[in-house]
Amino acid sequence: MRLPTLRRTRSVEPGAVAGTARLDRRTKRLVGRLRPGDIAVIDHVDIDRVAADSLVAVGVAAVLNAKPSISGRYPNLGPEVLVQAGIVLIDNLGEDVFDRLSEGDLVSLDNDTVLLGGEPVATGVRQDAQTVAAAMADAREGLSVQLEAFAANTMDYLKQERDLLLDGVGVPDVETRIGGRHVLIVVRGYDYKADLDVLRPYIREFKPVLIGVDGGADALVESGYTPDMIIGDMDSVTDDVLRCGAEVIVHAYPDGRAPGLARVHGLGVQATTFPAAATSEDLAMLLADEKGASLIVAVGTHANLVEFLDKGRGGMASTFLTRLKVGGKLVDAKGVSRLYKQNISGSALLLLVLSAVAAMASAVAVSTVGQAYLAVVSEWWDNLVFQIGQLF
Template sequence: MKLSTRRRPAPALPGLTATARVERRPRTLLSRLRPGDVAVVDHSDLDRATAQSLVDAGVVAVVNAAPMLSGRYPAQGPGLLASHGVLLLDRVGAAAGGVEDGSSVRLHDGVLHLDDGRALEGRLLEAADLEEETTRARLGLASQLETLTHNAAELLRREEELLLHGRGLPTLATSFEGRAAVVAVEGPELAAELALVTPYVREQHPVVIAVHHAADRLVAAGLRPDVVVVDGRSDLEPPRAATLNAAADVVVVVAPGAGHGLTAAVERTGVRAATLSTTATAEDAALLLAKAGESTPVIGVGLHADLEDFLDRDRGGVASTYLTRLALGPRLVDATAVPLLYTGRVRPRHLYVVMLAGLVALLCALAVTPVGQEWATLWGERLSGWVDALTDRLPELSR
């Protein structure tokens, strides 16, 4: 008699095993990520906004061919990933490009094991390592600011007409006259800051300008953007067609001399889009539209606020952001200041409460006067008579 045999299961290997998703630029990779994936990228000094997008996508590890922190400035992305329990392996080198997209990989003790038997060595970053490198990187801020000053001067020479005089901006159907403006940008703080300004938007009806996918976030929160600014130089898909159709104006920002491929893609949704050719970022173009409309104040939602946050972004756009902030001057207000400056309009229920309180106070005052006591006695007798009459008729009504 032949005895059945059962194959023993292979022993579980140590470390983290998951599916690898490979793309040099993290933002291009976002649409393909699924919860539990390992993101394999080549991106030095990962910024906070990109890191938050990776966290939202549910990645369990990020493998970087480049250093997470190069030392030029204190990038905030690696710390954010580590705080959410995402494993970080950097300095893998060019070999990371050999990881097959969709393949199974295992991360253990600073080594990325591939399903074909190869092992790629890198540096497994711990929280203590990140803190130490971030502290050292802060020493490089002075040189970064010096570079920023030079780049800003060059940008001002190229974009003087746009930045200082608003020439080149498209004419919009949206009326800005006598209205404030709210400019919403996709970022880690967008949801929290949007909650702060929502009462203001619903009560004061400012012009709402949303940049790229921030427009979808506003619509999901029950707010309709008046103007949607689409970044035509981004690898991301444009906002949803329903979002674009709900806006009064759509502006596509393109690089000077570049094709208008994304403009055509937007217009295929049935939306007629205007085009703005500039080297400034889409975020800064939205602020310049508010400035050209002479809106006061201009409330920034999701914008970069402090020095490190300001530098922790796409390096090509820092100079334009710096000059745009100067161009707007004191009219630009951060969303976190809105609850301190605006307490809300008086609602009908507030008036009803005040009227009720006044009526109760008046009745109490009358009750202690001879006239009030006489009225109380008179109305008490009438009320007693009505009750007696109703009581007498109850048997007849019950038949």
């Protein structure tokens, strides 16, 4: 018997959640295959907010994690996002869950146990608002250790990439003209959709170079724009967007290996590699700066220590130094949608319309043409009234 696929978990009793299993050890790669009501099976220590937001946006019924969603290293933001959205989250299922489940299996959940064909295949820890809050409180106590590690990573990166940071050594030549222009860099990060919507007048007026960082290129296309450049390791940008005609820069490891290059060439798209230990969003900023951009506007990028740690990668240390390098050119558009909102009340709009009508009427009344027109209208009205009076 086919198990029902449930789109929402709030309306069902614990133990009644069921759906189609979709498996991938990389969450952002899995999101592209998920459908509403699916059960996502992931291998993700310390789920970050960006990953959680993408799972919520798809509308999954549950998330089954082979690893701890909060390890205690730092207060990562993803699990709280999932449980607040009413999505079932079960942790610590173990690596065996990927061997016992297959793509497309119809599975059900009984509290903290995963069932396949009614038989238990894995048991973990079911999270809720209380357990997540307690784990977050414990994790905050470990921030000092993570801060020390972050500082050490920053120094290591400075030693490794000082030529790139200080002199631009290794930045590839590009065909897109950047010198003297504004550059808009879009990362599919926090609040990127709302911020892009607010920036529409800016984009229309200044026509900046549009650079999408991996999935940020899809974000630009979804908002109605065509990216001029796509930079990243090419693991989350879609095939159609890669073929849109944008100049493609593939992020490579420092030793020159570029796993994403084979995929790009397989699509018949030409690409240039950019070897560096930094993150892809940092490479986009460094490239724009080195090629003479007059202003760099960033959307969806990481802007503070909590976000750096939430990303969960030592490489995020490069972001700190990159921002120091780019300096005054960088304008971070994060949260601009919350800062600037056009809220016009109905009464204010009505008053505006009435004021406009009154101004037009006054202008017509005092002009010679307007007075002549009013005389014609007045005579037409008098004739109409006279004719109606004759009927009675």
